[in-house]
């Protein structure tokens with residue numbers, strides 16, 4: 001049996017262990033009475049594991065909130081103070097019925113501890129149930145694809161989702177439904193026109209467009225008619241270095257997750273370690289932090305500033321920084337004429353676009 005005392009802990013356990021059933025107190029924080037926190041956690045758990053049996057336990061907030069929880073996907077509820085025999089028989093019958101689908105359809109957990117991420121996730125959840133298209137922008141590795149999958153998971157389009165990249169897209173998908181399109185700004189003018197036509201149809205696909213450009217960069221590169229459809233809702237995820245609260249929460253999540261996944265002990269992590277991680281630049285954002293923490297788990301020790309890794313990191317950073325400034329300078333010299341800048345840099349236009357997207361230029 002596993003116990004968690006707050007939402008991030010519960011989600012981490014769920015992502016890293018084969019859980020058959022959850023018993024969820026709808027007011028798990030001392031003094032909480034409305035049941036709102038329990039309902040929010042229930043929703044997050046069901047995003048992670050659509051078929052997870054969850055029995056909610058409710059007292060103060062009464063039967064209305066229990067009914068709301070059932071509507072949101074809880075399997076059943078028990079009222080406080082509960083009768084032990086009834087609870088045991090309920091648990092047994094749910095376990096006997098339940099399919100044991102532990103990991104197969106599990107989505108990675110989306111951790112949002114900072115205020116800014118909470119607001120973005122709140123907005124994403126709010127529009128998830130609609131058919132609105134959305135643009136999610138933010139530098140590489142911040143979690144755009146993860147947020148897009150969450151929107152899909154919470155939407156009523158339970159069906160298949162088509163994920164494709166505009167960069168190597170020769171044609172649009174035939175089927176409708178939900179389309180997650182990476183690097184939307186790289187869509188060719190012809191495909192932009194075709195996409196606009198599809199979105200004008202009576203049953204258009206729902207497009208979740210992702211881009212490493214900021215919203216202004218996206219609208220500068222897409223045709224105005226297409227932007228009218230896509231730009232209805234824009235969510236901008238800031239780089240990880242601007243979200244220290246998320247660095248702390250993600251580190252503890254990944255430590256736990258990878259320890260369970262690799263069957264290894266969880267390395268210690270104190271406040272000074274977290275402070276050091278919060279001071280890092282994280283050029284690859286959450287993707288970089290995730291890989292760094294997995295490495296710590298596998299190696300069994302923190303080597304972030306060891307002799308072996310430090311030079312590699314700084315060399316990688318220097319190369320990256322140099323490339324970024326070369327690309328930026330060439331673009332400025334050529335007044336953002338991509339054809340001329342690409343020629344000057346000895347790159348093809350798509351290769352330059354890729355770098356511009358990578359560096360958010």
Ligand SMILES: Nc1ncnc2c1ncn2[C@@H]1O[C@H](COP(=O)(O)OP(=O)(O)OP(=O)(O)O)[C@@H](O)[C@H]1O
Nearest residue numbers: 108109110111139140141142143144145146286287
């Ligand atoms: N808030 C988060 N909580 C947990 N994991 C996260 C979070 N954000 C990102 N990740 C993880 O970081 C990795 C990168 O995320 P994702 O692929 O969604 O980023 P992206 O912005 O779409 O990147 P790119 O633009 O390079 O495709 C994934 O493994 C994802 O699960």
